[in-house]
Amino acid sequence: MTVGQIQRNYIQQNSVGIGFYGYSGWSGWSGWSGAGGAGLAAGNVLWQNSKLLFFDVNGFYTYGYIGAGGSTAWDFQPICDNTKSPNGVGYSSSALDAITGYTTKMKINAVLRGVVAQSGDFFAMRIVKYIMTSSNSVYGTPVAGTDCSGVWTETNADMQGDIIVEGAPVAVPGDGYYFVDVWDYHVYNRGLVPHAIFLDFVKVKD
Amino acid sequence: MTDISGELGGMTLTPAGNPHQLIGDAQVSSGLTFTSQAGVVIKPTGYFKITVNGIVLLDGTEFSSPQADPVPGDWYGIEIETWDPLGHIEDCTIRHATWGLHIKEGS
Numbered sequence: 001m002t003v004g005q006i007q008r009n010y011i012q013q014n015s016v017g018i019g020f021y022g023y024s025g026w027s028g029w030s031g032w033s034g035a036g037g038a039g040l041a042a043g044n045v046l047w048q049n050s051k052l053l054f055f056d057v058n059g060f061y062t063y064g065y066i067g068a069g070g071s072t073a074w075d076f077q078p079i080c081d082n083t084k085s086p087n088g089v090g091y092s093s094s095a096l097d098a099i100t101g102y103t104t105k106m107k108i109n110a111v112l113r114g115v116v117a118q119s120g121d122f123f124a125m126r127i128v129k130y131i132m133t134s135s136n137s138v139y140g141t142p143v144a145g146t147d148c149s150g151v152w153t154e155t156n157a158d159m160q161g162d163i164i165v166e167g168a169p170v171a172v173p174g175d176g177y178y179f180v181d182v183w184d185y186h187v188y189n190r191g192l193v194p195h196a197i198f199l200d201f202v203k204v205k206d
Numbered sequence: 207m208t209d210i211s212g213e214l215g216g217m218t219l220t221p222a223g224n225p226h227q228l229i230g231d232a233q234v235s236s237g238l239t240f241t242s243q244a245g246v247v248i249k250p251t252g253y254f255k256i257t258v259n260g261i262v263l264l265d266g267t268e269f270s271s272p273q274a275d276p277v278p279g280d281w282y283g284i285e286i287e288t289w290d291p292l293g294h295i296e297d298c299t300i301r302h303a304t305w306g307l308h309i310k311e312g313s
Contacts, residue, residue, distance in 0.1 A: 006294070006295045006296070006307070009295060009296070009297065009298045009299065009300060010298070010299040010300070010301075011299075011300050011301075011306035011307065012299065012300070012301045012306075013276070013277075013278055013301045013302055014278050014279075014283065014300065014301065014302065014303045014304065014305065014306040015278040015279050015303070015304045015305065016304065016305050016306065016308075017306045017307075018305075018306055018307045018309065
């Protein structure tokens with residue numbers, strides 16, 4: 001895939017918004033890096049899905065894995081250009097042309113937008129890693145450092161919710177699945193607000 | 207109302223045929239092109255999948271459950287086994303599937 005081939009779609013109310021499946025290690029993502037990744041991220045809106053993203057990085061099915069031979073040096077580049085939101089408020093990021101050679105690791109940068117935040121709003125997002133065991137049972141644990149929660153302290157009718165989860169799931173051989181999961185966006189006295197997630201994939205190169 | 211299933215390659219859907227009922231698994235085979243124009247509505251009537259190996263030209267097409275009370279998982283979704291670089295999926299809405307987009311290795 002190349003940038004923009006899958007763009008400006010609303011992917012809403014699915015069990016999983018977008019699933020990447022069967023990728024046998026980051027080498028398999030070479031066709032994804034700067035290509036599929038950006039193509040998918042370009043202006044797509046994932047909204048109200050039970051799970052936003054699903055990455056099979058286990059090798060359980062693929063006999064591959066992530067992290068082999070990769071260095072731990074990180075270099076982040078945003079590769080997403082989100083251009084619309086459910087409430088019509090768009091924004092764009094840049095650096096679409098700065099993608100080269102990302103092959104080994106990935107960082108997920110999910111931004112909750114499209115919500116008019118008010119004072120007292122509570123939010124919580126995190127990236128969750130699921131491990132499939134030999135017995136095929138699955139358990140999930142939040143990826144350390146990706147919890148993001150708090151109470152909005154401002155009242156600004158024009159302000160978008162802009163909650164950033166910067167997950168850095170440094171995938172290693174044997175890792176399971178990664179989900180980006182908004183586990184709560186709770187607005188006191190106003191009920192639940194639909195989840196509107198805009199994805200900035202940040203890929204990491206060797 | 208138009209029923210579709212099986213090989214979609216070679217087909218062009220237009221809004222005039224709305225709603226298009228997906229009444230079985232469907233696929234776009236390698237070397238073939240499936241076109242769906244803006245305004246087309248596709249309603250999977252069961253847990254069906256659209257498997258893509260050919261070229262898809264999807265513009266402004268809505269995929270959603272026909273159920274009165276739709277839920278995630280009413281249909282399988284769109285599985286991209288092989289992505290043809292001539293294709294695109296733009297301005298579409300994909301709802302009520304298990305997988306909105308299911309991207310396989312090599313796509």
